[in-house]
Amino acid sequence: MQTMDIDKDTYANKPRKKDYIGVTFSANFQWWKRPSGVAAVCLGLLCVLLLAGIIGLSVYYNRIIGHYYSAERFQTSSLNNLTKERDQLKTSYNTLTKERDELQTRYNTLTKERDQLQTRYNTLTKESDQLQNRYNNLTKERDQLQTRYNTLTKGRDQLQTRYNNLTKERDPLQNSYNTLTKERDQLQTSYNNQTKERDQLQTRYNTLTKEKDQLRTSSNTLTKERDQLQTSSNTLTKERDQLQTSYHTLTKEKDQLQTSYNTLTKERDQLQTSYHTLTKEKDQLQTSYNTLTKERDQLQTGYNTLTKERDHLKEELNKQSSGWQKFESSWYYLSTEKKSWTESRQDCLKRGAHLVIINSKKEQEFIHEWSGCLDIYLGFHDTNTEGVWEWINDGALGQSSAPGTTYWRDGEPNDADQGEDCAQLSKKSLQIYCLRPEEQSTMVVSKAWTLHQHFQGFPKASDFHLREETLPQPRDGQVLLEAVFLSVDPYMRPYSQTMMKEGDVMIGSQVAKVIQSYNPSFPVGCHVVSDCGWRSHWVCDGAELTPVLPDWPQDIPLSLALGAIGMPGLTALYGLEEVCEIKKGETLLVNAAAGAVGSVVGQIAKIKGCRVVGCAGTDTKVSYLKQLGFDQVFNYKTVTSLEESLREAAPHGYDCYFENVGGKFSSVVMPQMREYGRIAVCGSISMYNDTTPQTGILSTPQTGKLSTPQTGILSTPQTGLLSTPQTGPYVHTYMIFKQLRMEGFLCARWKHKHQQSLRRLMAWMTEHITGTGPTTSLRGPHLVITATVSGMPDPVKTGTRTHT
Numbered sequence: 001m002q003t004m005d006i007d008k009d010t011y012a013n014k015p016r017k018k019d020y021i022g023v024t025f026s027a028n029f030q031w032w033k034r035p036s037g038v039a040a041v042c043l044g045l046l047c048v049l050l051l052a053g054i055i056g057l058s059v060y061y062n063r064i065i066g067h068y069y070s071a072e073r074f075q076t077s078s079l080n081n082l083t084k085e086r087d088q089l090k091t092s093y094n095t096l097t098k099e100r101d102e103l104q105t106r107y108n109t110l111t112k113e114r115d116q117l118q119t120r121y122n123t124l125t126k127e128s129d130q131l132q133n134r135y136n137n138l139t140k141e142r143d144q145l146q147t148r149y150n151t152l153t154k155g156r157d158q159l160q161t162r163y164n165n166l167t168k169e170r171d172p173l174q175n176s177y178n179t180l181t182k183e184r185d186q187l188q189t190s191y192n193n194q195t196k197e198r199d200q201l202q203t204r205y206n207t208l209t210k211e212k213d214q215l216r217t218s219s220n221t222l223t224k225e226r227d228q229l230q231t232s233s234n235t236l237t238k239e240r241d242q243l244q245t246s247y248h249t250l251t252k253e254k255d256q257l258q259t260s261y262n263t264l265t266k267e268r269d270q271l272q273t274s275y276h277t278l279t280k281e282k283d284q285l286q287t288s289y290n291t292l293t294k295e296r297d298q299l300q301t302g303y304n305t306l307t308k309e310r311d312h313l314k315e316e317l318n319k320q321s322s323g324w325q326k327f328e329s330s331w332y333y334l335s336t337e338k339k340s341w342t343e344s345r346q347d348c349l350k351r352g353a354h355l356v357i358i359n360s361k362k363e364q365e366f367i368h369e370w371s372g373c374l375d376i377y378l379g380f381h382d383t384n385t386e387g388v389w390e391w392i393n394d395g396a397l398g399q400s401s402a403p404g405t406t407y408w409r410d411g412e413p414n415d416a417d418q419g420e421d422c423a424q425l426s427k428k429s430l431q432i433y434c435l436r437p438e439e440q441s442t443m444v445v446s447k448a449w450t451l452h453q454h455f456q457g458f459p460k461a462s463d464f465h466l467r468e469e470t471l472p473q474p475r476d477g478q479v480l481l482e483a484v485f486l487s488v489d490p491y492m493r494p495y496s497q498t499m500m501k502e503g504d505v506m507i508g509s510q511v512a513k514v515i516q517s518y519n520p521s522f523p524v525g526c527h528v529v530s531d532c533g534w535r536s537h538w539v540c541d542g543a544e545l546t547p548v549l550p551d552w553p554q555d556i557p558l559s560l561a562l563g564a565i566g567m568p569g570l571t572a573l574y575g576l577e578e579v580c581e582i583k584k585g586e587t588l589l590v591n592a593a594a595g596a597v598g599s600v601v602g603q604i605a606k607i608k609g610c611r612v613v614g615c616a617g618t619d620t621k622v623s624y625l626k627q628l629g630f631d632q633v634f635n636y637k638t639v640t641s642l643e644e645s646l647r648e649a650a651p652h653g654y655d656c657y658f659e660n661v662g663g664k665f666s667s668v669v670m671p672q673m674r675e676y677g678r679i680a681v682c683g684s685i686s687m688y689n690d691t692t693p694q695t696g697i698l699s700t701p702q703t704g705k706l707s708t709p710q711t712g713i714l715s716t717p718q719t720g721l722l723s724t725p726q727t728g729p730y731v732h733t734y735m736i737f738k739q740l741r742m743e744g745f746l747c748a749r750w751k752h753k754h755q756q757s758l759r760r761l762m763a764w765m766t767e768h769i770t771g772t773g774p775t776t777s778l779r780g781p782h783l784v785i786t787a788t789v790s791g792m793p794d795p796v797k798t799g800t801r802t803h804t
């Protein structure tokens with residue numbers, strides 16, 4: 001770096017064009033070159049002049065004094081001179097004073113000028129600073145440009161060098177290019193010649209190829225023909241060899257057969273002889289057999305006739321001895337017990353009879369006389385429609401019609417005492433009059449459990465309410481039922497939500513006894529299954545009733561009509577046979593296995609020769625299932641891993657899965673299904689008490705959405721809310737890759753098969769009881785809830801099942 005003094009042009013501290021590279025200018029301002037400085041210098045000079053004048057004068061006066069003393073004599077002469085000089089000095093003093101004043105004026109002028117100059121200087125200084133900044137910026141730009149310039153210069157130099165080198169290289173290349181061009185032209189010429197030759201060759205080649213292909217085709221054809229011939233030859237050779245072998249074998253066999261044939265011919269001849277002898281004997285025997293058979297049949301017919309006559313006579317004797325009287329083809333019994341018409345009607349039904357129906361005047365007279373002229377209730381009433389009198393047709397003795405004639409007393413029927421709905425034969429007049437069927441009210445009061453409030457989560461005692469209701473008198477065709485066993489089933493939890501309103505009697509099936517009957521299909525004392533709910537008594541007509549199998553063995557508990565030989569047993573059977581289509585040798589998994597359905601599922605599968613794995617929630621249930629013959633059982637609540645336990649129980653997986661539980665359990669089973677497995681979705685009990693709706697992908701049948709997570713409830717189109725859906729995992733992948741079939745079902749689908757299916761279940765059960773069946777014949781848990789007329793059980797506390 002170099003510092004330079006500014007030149008005469010004080011303000012132009014601009015860089016000089018040629019010197020600016022790498023140089024920084026410094027503007028050092030010099031005071032004496034400013035106007036104010038000049039003025040100051042002038043003033044100084046004036047002061048110096050004045051001082052010099054004063055010094056000159058003092059020197060002059062010293063000289064004069066000296067001269068005075070030395071030349072006292074000249075004192076007087078020189079006085080004049082001195083006066084002159086003084087005057088001259090005065091004059092020059094005045095002149096100097098004037099000059100000083102002028103100088104002062106000029107000084108002031110100069111001071112002003114200096115101030116103006118100072119202002120201008122300041123302005124210029126600012127401009128200079130701005131210029132300096134611009135200069136600095138330009139310097140930077142310049143430096144950058146310089147750098148770029150340098151770089152470009154270098155690049156240019158390198159390019160120049162390369163250009164020079166290339167120029168050097170280009171020349172020999174140009175030469176060789178020229179040479180090559182020449183050569184290429186020559187080559188092009190020869191290429192063209194060659195191409196022509198190649199085309200000619202190609203044409204020849206194509207011709208040859210065609211000829212070759214034709215030859216190859218012929219060769220292949222020939223090869224095939226040869227191979228076929230070879231194969232035929234080999235086959236023929238083999239066949240020939242086999243035939244040769246067979247021929248030898250056959251020859252041997254023929255020889256052996258010939259020998260046997262000869263032997264057999266001999267034996268046949270001997271047998272033929274004996275056959276003829278035997279045929280003769282047989283014919284003789286047949287003749288005597290036919291004669292004997294005829295004699296036996298005649299004897300049998302005689303025997304049967306005699307037996308019938310004997311039985312008839314015996315029956316008549318019995319009837320007569322027990323108070324029955326015969327008139328024409330009918331029997332009559334006279335009960336002397338005092339009863340109402342209704343009670344008498346019941347009494348007749350119990351005896352397998354009915355109140356008397358009068359078919360003729362003769363019969364009426366017989367009854368009157370034989371009864372000893374008593375009042376006799378007749379089977380004649382208008383209980384069904386007031387004023388329409390009809391003969392009862394209980395059908396107990398096969399009578400299907402009653403006479404159209406009646407022998408009413410004059411003025412009858414008159415309904416004199418309100419409610420006269422039945423008829424009596426008067427002991428006095430031998431005429432019929434009407435009277436009330438009841439002497440006193442025998443109205444039945446039923447006890448019924450109602451749904452006090454809809455269940456929230458697990459049902460509790462306060463959700464139920466026990467109430468009494470008076471039942472109407474059963475009418476013609478109706479029966480009065482008394483509950484014997486009530487059923488508490490899982491479906492009640494979800495179905496109550498949709499089918500019931502608060503205050504309704506709880507839904508449910510029961511085994512009931514018929515205690516009054518005006519319906520011949522359900523005589524008093526028989527048992528039926530009724531869907532009348534949790535009530536002690538009920539009046540209904542037969543249409544709603546299912547008779548308990550008529551030949552129900554005494555040693556099988558009737559409660560099983562609500563279990564293994566009832567709806568749960570049917571569900572088990574249909575789930576296995578109709579849905580799973582289970583086959584011998586297959587492996588089955590069933591959960592809730594100790595329940596009414598599950599226990600029958602496992603046992604039927606064993607009867608069918610399957611391997612059965614069952615899960616239950618207590619060790620007692622596990623032991624019970626082992627007793628029933630299940631192959632593998634475990635307590636799903638205490639195992640460390642459900643997945644591992646399922647795998648250990650059936651390492652090769654499950655062919656069939658009878659699903660009662662749903663929820664997480666089924667997600668664990670799904671991966672362990674075998675290819676083409678079948679899943680019978682019977683129930684999903686683990687979800688019935690859910691209270692909080694969960695987010696899941698389950699969709700409603702209406703929307704058909706499958707994959708969008710929804711918060712909501714699973715519903716059926718018919719019933720609405722049924723259950724609370726759960727979150728995945730989702731089964732589709734397993735179903736697709738294992739090609740599974742998963743089918744939900746309700747037992748009622750096969751209603752048309754119920755009777756025959758109940759008989760099959762009963763047969764399996766009987767085999768177990770009698771010990772005549774296979775070791776795995778059916779046993780069943782049965783209900784312990786019994787209802788009595790006096791009181792109803794607590795449905796929450798007693799809702800359990802025990803086992804036979």
Ligand SMILES: NC(=O)C1=CN([C@@H]2O[C@H](COP(=O)(O)OP(=O)(O)OC[C@H]3O[C@@H](n4cnc5c(N)ncnc54)[C@H](OP(=O)(O)O)[C@@H]3O)[C@@H](O)[C@H]2O)C=CC1
Nearest residue numbers: 490592595596597616617660682683684685686745746747
């Ligand atoms: N589709 C149809 O037509 C029919 C379907 N069903 C269904 O079959 C299934 C079984 O009915 P059924 O045998 O009569 O019932 P049960 O009342 O005889 O047995 C039910 C058993 O399920 C188990 N269980 C109860 N709650 C749960 C739970 N949260 N998680 C897992 N297991 C539970 C219990 O056994 P454990 O102690 O072993 O856990 C309980 O004892 C039910 O889902 C029912 O809805 C029934 C009849 C007809």
Ligand SMILES: CCCCCC(=O)/C=C/[C@H]1[C@H](O)CC(=O)[C@@H]1CCCCCCC(=O)O
Nearest residue numbers: 491494495507508531683722723746747748
């Ligand atoms: C999500 C709920 C699944 C319930 C499955 C279940 O347990 C079904 C049981 C039915 C079985 O198929 C036959 C029945 O009797 C059960 C239904 C009962 C319906 C209520 C009847 C009401 C009444 O008695 O009037």
